[in-house]
Amino acid sequence: MASFAAKRLKIPDRRAIGGQHPETLARCEAAQFPIGAQDRQWTAQPFGVDHLFSHNFRILRPLHHLSKHNYFGQIGYMSNFRIGIDLGGTKIEAAVLARDGTEVFRHRVPTPRGYDETLRTLAGLVCEAEQRVADQASVGIGIPGVISPSTGLVKNASSIALNGHAFDRDVSDALEREVRVENDANCFALSEALDGAGRGHRVVFGVILGTGCGGGIVVEGKVLQGRHHIAGEWGHTPLPWPAPDEVPGLRCWCSQYGCLETTISGTGLARDCDGPGAVDARNIPARAAAGEARAQAALDRHADRLARGLAQIICLLDPDAIVLGGGLSNMDHLYVQVPALIGRHVFSDVCTTPILRNMHGDSSGVRGAAWLWPAPIS
Numbered sequence: 001m002a003s004f005a006a007k008r009l010k011i012p013d014r015r016a017i018g019g020q021h022p023e024t025l026a027r028c029e030a031a032q033f034p035i036g037a038q039d040r041q042w043t044a045q046p047f048g049v050d051h052l053f054s055h056n057f058r059i060l061r062p063l064h065h066l067s068k069h070n071y072f073g074q075i076g077y078m079s080n081f082r083i084g085i086d087l088g089g090t091k092i093e094a095a096v097l098a099r100d101g102t103e104v105f106r107h108r109v110p111t112p113r114g115y116d117e118t119l120r121t122l123a124g125l126v127c128e129a130e131q132r133v134a135d136q137a138s139v140g141i142g143i144p145g146v147i148s149p150s151t152g153l154v155k156n157a158s159s160i161a162l163n164g165h166a167f168d169r170d171v172s173d174a175l176e177r178e179v180r181v182e183n184d185a186n187c188f189a190l191s192e193a194l195d196g197a198g199r200g201h202r203v204v205f206g207v208i209l210g211t212g213c214g215g216g217i218v219v220e221g222k223v224l225q226g227r228h229h230i231a232g233e234w235g236h237t238p239l240p241w242p243a244p245d246e247v248p249g250l251r252c253w254c255s256q257y258g259c260l261e262t263t264i265s266g267t268g269l270a271r272d273c274d275g276p277g278a279v280d281a282r283n284i285p286a287r288a289a290a291g292e293a294r295a296q297a298a299l300d301r302h303a304d305r306l307a308r309g310l311a312q313i314i315c316l317l318d319p320d321a322i323v324l325g326g327g328l329s330n331m332d333h334l335y336v337q338v339p340a341l342i343g344r345h346v347f348s349d350v351c352t353t354p355i356l357r358n359m360h361g362d363s364s365g366v367r368g369a370a371w372l373w374p375a376p377i378s
């Protein structure tokens, strides 16, 4: 029986999916997949699972040898594949990881506006991904918000229609399996801690410096959620050791004044350099390199503010490594100026915390979401 949510959303019974009935596959695709066939952009898989498929993935070859995986209630630990989904404000990206972490597929679609349509789109992505690997997979989803432990509803999601919904329950219901949902910055930190730049470090603090500013803490390979699921929400703490002209600071969308996010995010850097209304910081390093004093001064202020913010993290958490991600993480001043400035604010004789550039780039969101399911025992 399809679940209530699956019926409400007109999602077909998924237990028949798994490579055995072409009609079911076509029905699944027609009902669920949100964009036209001409928009599909599956990337070629880098390792040898091609033999599982015909060239037209809608006509799967018989896969009776995989039938032991065809009962949806039993997947997760036993699955050969993990699906990770990064649910963002403008796009939803899905990737499938093999057991060893190799990415075998990736697909991206625009984020729909409504909540039900978002659930349908996620179901379509999972359906299509499982058709591609001809197997069932565990599913983890990263969202720009968190599930409140007190209400079970999404909170703090600034850009998508999830706030106030029991998203983890609804998406698990729609997909008829347990789906793990985690904050996107936590997914980034998990990805980089497990097999990225932070690999081998016991405590990793991951930072996303993009439109906003997020943070996540991973301890011995596990996300530290905290009592309110806000551990690592560093962007909404105040800029420490402020100069007189830095207080009270700008109003943040979270309603407070002077949050770190208002100055160290990409938007904050752009606004600091080019004034109110500026949002794009990407060309500032090139302008500084070309001799523009205003751009260089903005980078210097940004480095100093980020160093103060990270020094506070080191005093509180003393992580073994800090990994930077997001749109600003390609800027060299983060790795040249910032480490030299942190030490003066850290309550220690030396400060050797490495500030690392992420390894997986834009893939960390989907990879971390996939890794929400633990590594299989093999």
Ligand SMILES: [Zn+2]
Binding pocket: 235, 236, 237, 252, 253, 254, 255, 256, 259, 261
């Ligand atoms: Zn804030």
